[in-house]
Amino acid sequence: MPHVRELNWLRETVGVLCLDDRAIIAASGDDAHEWLQGQISNQCEGAQPGDAVYGFVLTLKGRVLADVWALFHDDGIWLEVPAEQVNAVLERLDRYIIMEDVDLEHRSDLRLLTSQGPHAAKVAEGGWNTDRLGTGGYSWVVPRAELDSAIERATEQATQLGGGWISRRAWDFVHVVTGRPRFGTDFGDWTYPQETGLTNVAVSFNKGCYIGQETVVMLQNRGKAPKTLWRWTLDADEAPAAKTPIMKEGATVGEVTSAAPIDDRIVALGFLKRGHDEITEGFEILGKTAHAVGPVSEGPALASSAR
Numbered sequence: 001m002p003h004v005r006e007l008n009w010l011r012e013t014v015g016v017l018c019l020d021d022r023a024i025i026a027a028s029g030d031d032a033h034e035w036l037q038g039q040i041s042n043q044c045e046g047a048q049p050g051d052a053v054y055g056f057v058l059t060l061k062g063r064v065l066a067d068v069w070a071l072f073h074d075d076g077i078w079l080e081v082p083a084e085q086v087n088a089v090l091e092r093l094d095r096y097i098i099m100e101d102v103d104l105e106h107r108s109d110l111r112l113l114t115s116q117g118p119h120a121a122k123v124a125e126g127g128w129n130t131d132r133l134g135t136g137g138y139s140w141v142v143p144r145a146e147l148d149s150a151i152e153r154a155t156e157q158a159t160q161l162g163g164g165w166i167s168r169r170a171w172d173f174v175h176v177v178t179g180r181p182r183f184g185t186d187f188g189d190w191t192y193p194q195e196t197g198l199t200n201v202a203v204s205f206n207k208g209c210y211i212g213q214e215t216v217v218m219l220q221n222r223g224k225a226p227k228t229l230w231r232w233t234l235d236a237d238e239a240p241a242a243k244t245p246i247m248k249e250g251a252t253v254g255e256v257t258s259a260a261p262i263d264d265r266i267v268a269l270g271f272l273k274r275g276h277d278e279i280t281e282g283f284e285i286l287g288k289t290a291h292a293v294g295p296v297s298e299g300p301a302l303a304s305s306a307r
């Protein structure tokens with residue numbers, strides 16, 4: 001199957017693609033760096049041009065409005081956010097520019113390319129270290145008018161290294177296999193940071209105040225989240241659809257967020273309600289035996305990188 005070959009590229013060499021589901025917001029002005037520290041969940045203090053910081057933009061009530069890569073460069077900061085959320089993120093960020101010298105602009109003229117895999121740095125045209133799957137990765141920004149030529153160069157370089165261009169289907173597939181959840185599919189504005197399993201890469205518990213922090217800290221100090229995202233395997237022939245219930249002894253204890261077939265089995269991500277995570281067997285999805293592999297926070301794609 002083609003996506004298995006592409007998965008191997010991402011694991012063993014390098015795959016490249018255009019992240020057309022992500023958008024760029026430019027943040028500039030004398031106060032942009034300090035102001036951003038109060039807007040996202042990870043530590044930005046001390047970041048220099050060439051650094052990349054992954055985190056969340058939260059609502060005032062602490063839910064995940066968007067995930068973001070803050071890409072620091074000489075003239076300011078590019079905020080890489082889900083394209084579907086760009087207007088909501090702009091509105092939310094602009095609301096908290098009070099007296100600061102900060103300008104925000106959706107840069108619809110820019111596109112984002114990424115190389116992911118152990119040899120990602122050999123393909124990237126400068127850019128930022130943005131490991132999205134746990135195997136290494138870089139991303140760089142190109143003008144829309146130069147996108148085709150940039151894609152051609154990156155694909156040729158990846159091919160020479162034994163990799164190649166990654167299809168959108170394979171990109172969606174690999175997130176499930178590696179246990180790296182995606183915004184809008186596995187988590188979103190209906191989840192708290194602790195429910196995503198991404199706190200060890202997206203949240204700093206050592207930084208100063210930021211919007212939504214009170215809820216995050218309160219939840220952290222009071223114990224477990226209402227639900228957490230887990231990795232699953234399923235003895236079935238077809239992948240279950242999103243929102244398929246996860247059952248245990250006739251009761252609904254969670255739901256699937258995404259699933260994909262690989263090696264004669266189904267792998268999936270799905271939420272498990274608090275209180276049902278002590279025993280990893282006895283679960284069913286669509287009447288088939290489901291095995292709880294473990295929380296995504298403990299998966300191989302999520303080595304801690306919170307600052």
